[in-house]
Amino acid sequence: MHCMSRNLDITLLRTFVAVADHGSMTAGGNALHLTQSAVSQQIARLEALSGVLFFREKRTLRLTPGGERLLGKARHLIILNDELWAEMTEGPLEGVIRLGAPYDLVGAWLPPVLKNFAAAHSQVDIRLICMSSPELLAATAAGTLDLALVEEPPGKSAGECLSVERLEWVGAKGGAAFLKRPLPVSMVAETCAFRTVVLQALRKKETTWKTLFESGSLDATQAMVRSDLAVSVLLASTIPGDLTILPFGENLPELPLFSVNLYHAKGQRSRVANELAQQIRDGLK
DNA sequence: ACATGGCGTCCAGATGTGGA
DNA sequence: TCCACATCTGGACGCCATGT
Known part of the structure; x- marks a missing residue:
């Protein structure tokens, strides 16, 4: 079988992306410091390989479906190329x-x-x-x-969303702090991201509560929970093994998802x- | 190993074409 | 008339085969 590797010309892809982004060969060429004719020829070479990439409409260019498909992959390839280039030419990170x-x-x-x-x-x-x-x-x-x-x-x-997970009530294993009223709640800090939604949920369920500890120390907060002096809230993935998840229901209001x-x-x-x-x-x- | 010439590629500039 | 794209042409450059 005849097998032959072929290499894509990153220069052509870079020009294609610039034209697509600017919607014009002239503007794309300006961005790349190339003349319009050079851009036109590069697009023609790429189209000879991949088929028609732009609809020529009056004085504007519009991507064909094939052009749309190529655009995303071309961007990835350019980013990868630039990252590799930087790694090879700029030495180790420091x-x-x-x-x-x-x-x-x-x-x-x-x-x-x-x-x-x-x-x-x-x-x-x-x-x-x-x-x-x-x-x-x-x-x-x-x-x-x-x-x-x-x-x-x-x-x-x-920001870029990395994960979405449930916010859970946590308490000491076998503990009873969640039954107390007002509900003793221990949170890490007054500026804690969870504080507003937790208090909203408690108000909605008309649960009386009191804040016991907001020192800025997670260890201290969790010590209060381990001692069964308070309950707290944590993202599901961050709950230590020695604490227990307290189910939503009669005693505790449902908490929302968090990113x-x-x-x-x-x-x-x-x-x-x-x-x-x-x-x-x-x-x- | 180096020099040379042929060939292909790429680009800029000039010019043509067509729409606004 | 201006603007944008297409096409043609010539110069610069690199690659490769060949000769010395």
């Missing part, structure tokens, strides 16, 4: 990365991810900063964090930030 995370995710999710990242990129200095989700959002916007994991209600968010979203600092993303973000994504699969 520098400082400031990662923010809420208290509960630090213990549950991050250790294996950070361990793998540190092993692969020994010249990167990782700074881990723990705050509540609203504080993390503010720090990311202010540029004092490069990357942050933020817990938010699901829905429209500027874990990934935020980058505004502006240019560093290679280190992109790589750590990818490892966090991979770590959650």
